[in-house]
Amino acid sequence: MAIRMKDIALDLGVSIVTISKVLRNHSDISEETRQRVLKRMRELNYQPNLAARALVTGRSYTIGLVVPDLVHSFFSEVAKGLSSVLRQHGYRLLISTSEEDPVLERGEIDDLLARRVDALIIASTQWTVESFRRIEEREMPYVLIDRSFLGLPANFVGVDDVEVGRLATEHLISIGCRRIAHIRGPEVSTAMGRLEGYRRALARHGLEAPPAYVVYGKSIDDAGDVSGQESMTLLLNLATRPDAVFCYNDPTAMGAMRAALASGLRVPEDVAVIGCGNFYYADLLQVPLSSIDQDSTGIGEQAAKLALSLMEVKSAPARPRSVLLQPKLVARASTLGVQVPSRPLLSGLRRSVAVGDATP
Amino acid sequence: MAIRMKDIALDLGVSIVTISKVLRNHSDISEETRQRVLKRMRELNYQPNLAARALVTGRSYTIGLVVPDLVHSFFSEVAKGLSSVLRQHGYRLLISTSEEDPVLERGEIDDLLARRVDALIIASTQWTVESFRRIEEREMPYVLIDRSFLGLPANFVGVDDVEVGRLATEHLISIGCRRIAHIRGPEVSTAMGRLEGYRRALARHGLEAPPAYVVYGKSIDDAGDVSGQESMTLLLNLATRPDAVFCYNDPTAMGAMRAALASGLRVPEDVAVIGCGNFYYADLLQVPLSSIDQDSTGIGEQAAKLALSLMEVKSAPARPRSVLLQPKLVARASTLGVQVPSRPLLSGLRRSVAVGDATP
DNA sequence: TTGAAAGCGGTACCAA
DNA sequence: TTGGTACCGCTTTCAA
Numbered sequence: 022m023a024i025r026m027k028d029i030a031l032d033l034g035v036s037i038v039t040i041s042k043v044l045r046n047h048s049d050i051s052e053e054t055r056q057r058v059l060k061r062m063r064e065l066n067y068q069p070n071l072a073a074r075a076l077v078t079g080r081s082y083t084i085g086l087v088v089p090d091l092v093h094s095f096f097s098e099v100a101k102g103l104s105s106v107l108r109q110h111g112y113r114l115l116i117s118t119s120e121e122d123p124v125l126e127r128g129e130i131d132d133l134l135a136r137r138v139d140a141l142i143i144a145s146t147q148w149t150v151e152s153f154r155r156i157e158e159r160e161m162p163y164v165l166i167d168r169s170f171l172g173l174p175a176n177f178v179g180v181d182d183v184e185v186g187r188l189a190t191e192h193l194i195s196i197g198c199r200r201i202a203h204i205r206g207p208e209v210s211t212a213m214g215r216l217e218g219y220r221r222a223l224a225r226h227g228l229e230a231p232p233a234y235v236v237y238g239k240s241i242d243d244a245g246d247v248s249g250q251e252s253m254t255l256l257l258n259l260a261t262r263p264d265a266v267f268c269y270n271d272p273t274a275m276g277a278m279r280a281a282l283a284s285g286l287r288v289p290e291d292v293a294v295i296g297c298g299n300f301y302y303a304d305l306l307q308v309p310l311s312s313i314d315q316d317s318t319g320i321g322e323q324a325a326k327l328a329l330s331l332m333e334v335k336s337a338p339a340r341p342r343s344v345l346l347q348p349k350l351v352a353r354a355s356t357l358g359v360q361v362p363s364r365p366l367l368s369g370l371r372r373s374v375a376v377g378d379a380t381p
Numbered sequence: 382m383a384i385r386m387k388d389i390a391l392d393l394g395v396s397i398v399t400i401s402k403v404l405r406n407h408s409d410i411s412e413e414t415r416q417r418v419l420k421r422m423r424e425l426n427y428q429p430n431l432a433a434r435a436l437v438t439g440r441s442y443t444i445g446l447v448v449p450d451l452v453h454s455f456f457s458e459v460a461k462g463l464s465s466v467l468r469q470h471g472y473r474l475l476i477s478t479s480e481e482d483p484v485l486e487r488g489e490i491d492d493l494l495a496r497r498v499d500a501l502i503i504a505s506t507q508w509t510v511e512s513f514r515r516i517e518e519r520e521m522p523y524v525l526i527d528r529s530f531l532g533l534p535a536n537f538v539g540v541d542d543v544e545v546g547r548l549a550t551e552h553l554i555s556i557g558c559r560r561i562a563h564i565r566g567p568e569v570s571t572a573m574g575r576l577e578g579y580r581r582a583l584a585r586h587g588l589e590a591p592p593a594y595v596v597y598g599k600s601i602d603d604a605g606d607v608s609g610q611e612s613m614t615l616l617l618n619l620a621t622r623p624d625a626v627f628c629y630n631d632p633t634a635m636g637a638m639r640a641a642l643a644s645g646l647r648v649p650e651d652v653a654v655i656g657c658g659n660f661y662y663a664d665l666l667q668v669p670l671s672s673i674d675q676d677s678t679g680i681g682e683q684a685a686k687l688a689l690s691l692m693e694v695k696s697a698p699a700r701p702r703s704v705l706l707q708p709k710l711v712a713r714a715s716t717l718g719v720q721v722p723s724r725p726l727l728s729g730l731r732r733s734v735a736v737g738d739a740t741p
Numbered sequence: 742t743t744g745a746a747a748g749c750g751g752t753a754c755c756a757a
Numbered sequence: 758t759t760g761g762t763a764c765c766g767c768t769t770t771c772a773a
Binding site for chain 2: 023066068071072075083090092097101104114115117132134159160246275305306307309
Binding site: 385386387397398400401402404405429430431432433434435436437438 | 765767768769
């Protein structure tokens with residue numbers, strides 16, 4: 022079928038070992054034979070069987086990536102960052118989606134383990150740390166991204182979620198809002214961090230929010246917009262309506278905006294809305310959505326670098342590293358109240374560039 | 382390191398072969414030994430080394446997927462459809478992105494070939510068919526998706542692009558537009574098909590479009606919205622302005638809408654806009670965008686099934702199959718002029734459901 | 742019902 | 758500079 026070293030060796034009357042050495046640029050091969058071999062390889066379009074090589078070297082040059090979903094652009098951007106770095110080092114990504122299902126995720130991880138990937142990069146939907154223990158038993162290097170786990174000293178790359186919450190909330194404060202509500206996410210590190218940042222920002226500015234101002238948007242990852250719409254409706258029915266809402270993520274924020282607009286309110290005049298994730302088309306929405314950028318591509322790149330460094334060390338169980346990227350505010354009309362000028366016609370600029378704590 | 386068959390065999394005082402047979406549910410094993418082995422496997426959390434198995438069986442249970450970009454939701458939705466079907470059959474996806482670069486794509490394909498994937502699924506950015514010949518030489522089953530190639534009798538799964546163009550154009554006609562322009566894409570099957578459908582629809586209804594009504598949006602895949610904005614500006618500056626524009630894809634349509642709105646025109650009253658791709662957040666845009674749905678997930682699923690069937694046959698060089706999915710019109714405000722009612726609050730419905738040739 | 746032996750296509754060590 | 762040999766972890770005859 023496919024052509025093997027053996028074929029070339031027989032063909033040229035040399036040994037297999039010689040072929041193998043040429044392939045890996047071993048020094049102790051005469052220039053002449055090297056050229057002969059290379060020539061024949063090219064002619065026959067030889068490609069080493071990486072499965073065989075993986076078996077003997079124990080390295081597959083494959084990294085397993087487990088994400089809840091590729092359709093959410095956050096994860097596909099992470100994947101992009103990952104693969105651009107990994108590719109340069111000869112690694113490829115074996116991508117599994119857990120479909121937000123912890124049980125499925127476990128299965129995918131097991132499969133990846135069986136395939137002997139060289140490292141695992143996981144945006145987990147787990148609620149317990151058990152499956153990570155199993156990875157550790159295998160002494161498989163792994164990097165958690167996006168979500169971290171309390172009490173699990175694992176390698177981690179993500180955004181500083183407390184800072185996310187702080188940034189969003191202080192922005193709302195800075196534009197004059199005082200009754201600031203929060204549509205929060207589930208009991209995971211990202212949502213908890215953002216909630217914490219929200220609380221701290223309020224406290225720092227001497228503001229208070231009644232308990233009813235923090236709404237839990239259920240099914241927030243699956244159909245965030247529907248959930249956001251529901252949550253916003255609750256908020257708008259309160260006796261004292263909030264004048265701003267910080268939403269756990271962008272889909273939620275979009276749903277929230279829809280609810281606000283549908284009930285005849287103006288965004289941001291009656292209620293300002295800010296999300297998180299800075300999704301690609303945020304500035305093409307009915308009201309361009311302010312958001313906190315999580316630098317998803319950066320997360321991917323950093324995770325790749327971390328994974329590469331983990332694989333380098335032979336078996337040094339180095340202390341887990343945690344890389345926290347800094348989020349950035351991207352203010353648009355949903356908080357600023359003015360349409361961000363449309364992009365320059367002849368420029369390659371892609372995203373809204375209103376960055377920084379845009380105090381009016 | 383990881384635990385092997387040998388370990389279990391030694392442990393239980395049986396031979397490796399026995400272990401192997403139990404693992405694969407071979408019949409000629411006594412129930413008693415089977416249970417003993419299974420028990421020990423579970424205790425030790427044994428996972429077969431798939432790399433080793435791949436070497437001897439020649440099947441890696443891995444499918445290579447090459448796409449231009451995962452961030453465009455079209456491709457991530459295709460990937461979702463693919464993996465959901467493949468997963469059920471024990472296959473995983475090795476995903477490579479070509480970054481819209483034909484040279485890079487060739488390299489990725491070579492790498493996938495070297496890794497001995499069982500089949501290849503490719504959304505190609507190539508302009509020539511050469512690299513496919515190389516895949517065929519290897520007798521590697523492969524399925525092209527999205528874009529097909531004239532004169533290349535390969536397995537293909539995609540949408541009927543002529544129908545896409547027809548559907549969009551006839552919809553514009555049906556809502557009363559008569560001066561219908563088209564922002565077209567590059568010289569590839571998808572763009573050509575849509576252009577053809579556009580022309581046929583016009584002809585069928587006795588409408589004419591001056592040459593200037595067909596604008597080529599350059600760099601259309603990379604920054605479609607910028608390109609769409611530029612193209613629309615050209616159209617709006619024509620002596621006789623079009624009253625509708627069918628855009629090659631959604632980003633282009635969004636850019637086109639931005640240009641129209643920025644110049645003070647109303648969408649769709651002054652100019653109706655329709656795109657293609659039906660991207661996920663189309664109904665949350667400033668003006669919810671009408672679009673043609675390409676059933677991206679369906680493309681993935683069909684491609685998976687086709688690939689599976691190709692791998693089944695031992696070496697029967699069956700005639701290539703071509704699967705054409707039917708596109709669907711999703712009419713929203715950018716052509717209908719009315720805001721599609723917001724989604725029901727308590728329903729799980731995700732997308733706008735306005736489907737069919739919605740004549741007012 | 743069980744297992745010994747021969748590979749799968751490479752790599753690594755060491756001797757020639 | 759070259760190549761013999763053992764082996765990576767598993768599957769596949771085929772004999773016991």
